[in-house]
Amino acid sequence: MSGQNPTHPDLFVSVAGTGEFSISLRATKRFEINEILAAVTGSRQAERTYQTVQCGPAQEDNLQLDSDLVYANHSCEPNTFWDLTSHGISEWHVRAVKTIEVGDEITFFYPSTEWDMEQPFNCRCRTASCLGHIAGAKHLASSKLENRGGINTWIMRLSEEKDEGRVEQ
Ligand SMILES: C[S@@+](CC[C@H](N)C(=O)[O-])C[C@H]1O[C@@H](n2cnc3c(N)ncnc32)[C@H](O)[C@@H]1O
Numbered sequence: 001m002s003g004q005n006p007t008h009p010d011l012f013v014s015v016a017g018t019g020e021f022s023i024s025l026r027a028t029k030r031f032e033i034n035e036i037l038a039a040v041t042g043s044r045q046a047e048r049t050y051q052t053v054q055c056g057p058a059q060e061d062n063l064q065l066d067s068d069l070v071y072a073n074h075s076c077e078p079n080t081f082w083d084l085t086s087h088g089i090s091e092w093h094v095r096a097v098k099t100i101e102v103g104d105e106i107t108f109f110y111p112s113t114e115w116d117m118e119q120p121f122n123c124r125c126r127t128a129s130c131l132g133h134i135a136g137a138k139h140l141a142s143s144k145l146e147n148r149g150g151i152n153t154w155i156m157r158l159s160e161e162k163d164e165g166r167v168e169q
Pocket residue numbers: 021022023024050051052070071072073074075119121122123124125
């Protein structure tokens with residue numbers, strides 16, 4: 001749980017009870033734009049939960065993270081991209097898309113990995129471009145996803161197939 005046995009204390013730690021969320025992930029070092037924070041590791045599982053990260057186009061493509069990355073919250077203006085596009089799990093990683101200062105919350109855009117979330121929520125990221133309800137990419141227009149960038153390619157593909165009426169998930 002939060003605060004116990006941190007997995008990457010020199011990079012980030014989970015913090016309980018500060019700000020908007022019960023648990024959030026905070027940087028313990030500064031990261032430059034495009035710097036890789038950490039590998040995304042865990043075990044594949046068929047069940048999708050609010051704590052899994054989708055790692056491919058199928059309903060069964062889910063990853064139960066085995067690190068403090070599991071505490072990363074969603075933001076509509078995130079400071080990281082979770083690149084799970086490569087076929088090899090060993091290449092999956094979290095990359096900074098903004099400069100991240102020590103103490104900043106580390107966030108990512110959940111619909112960049114999640115097609116249809118198990119547990120949608122009303123977003124509390126408080127950013128100017130907040131989308132409000134976050135339920136996964138399936139519930140967003142593909143044009144919106146395209147314009148913002150930082151979306152895994154298989155999510156973009158599902159979104160285009162949905163536009164063409166070819167996906168029923
Ligand atoms: C994997 S957990 C992230 C850590 C979580 N904050 C915790 O306390 O365990 C994902 C859950 O955090 C909450 N969450 C994450 N980002 C959020 C946001 N921007 N607005 C509201 N709730 C959010 C939602 O309940 C979501 O299902």
